[in-house]
Amino acid sequence: NMNKQNHQDFELQSNYQKWLDESNIQVQSQLFKTATENVVAGWGCVATSFIKEGTILFEIPREACFTSNEFSRGGHGDGSSSSEDDEDEADVDEAITSDTQKKLALKLLREMENSERDTRKVSKWKPFLDLLTPHPLPWTWPKSFREKVLLGTELEKVVEKKVERIRKEYKKITSSSAAPTRGKSKKKSCMPNVIYQK
DSSP: OHHHHHHHHHHHHHHHHHHHHHTTOEEOTTTEEEESTTSSSSSEEEESSOOOTTOOOEEOOGGGSOOSOSSOTTBOSSSOBOOHHHHHHHHHHHHHHSOHHHHHHHHHHHHHHHHHHOTTSOOTTHHHHTTOOOOOOGGGSOHHHHHHHHTTSTHHHHHHHHHHHHHHHHHHHHHHHTSOOTTSOOOOOOOOGGGGOO
């Protein structure tokens, strides 16, 4: 069984490395490895030597980024283009004001479904997606842990907005289910309790 697992891991890593090369993703692989040991869950990057602050570990072309955006970066789908600063500002606004996790999850499911439905039409993202492992999402983490881990990162505001949106949706659902039902049974609403931990 261990040999079979090692073979599967080797195959996953080989396919992933090939995908990185084909996608023109530059990786400083002498500084870290992609592995399953010493990571939070599934696969991750683990340093193999000291990494000096400011060292560039990855150079990833925009077209190799798995995002929720339907249009290619640099354009609006109508032939017009925008500056990189405008795009970066729009990305932050999009991340804070819309449910990017939902859009990303839908895109992920679509890519996986397309690959499963037609084996001739395998998603170009398959080698990357094969390394993803289910893990609790940041908005389900205990509040104190979430705040400590995300402090100062780009995700800090995004995740707090997501938590606030979930709270509002929960309040709306529970307040509407508390209204008189005229003989019909009340439907129970469900909300992850971990969001409310102090």
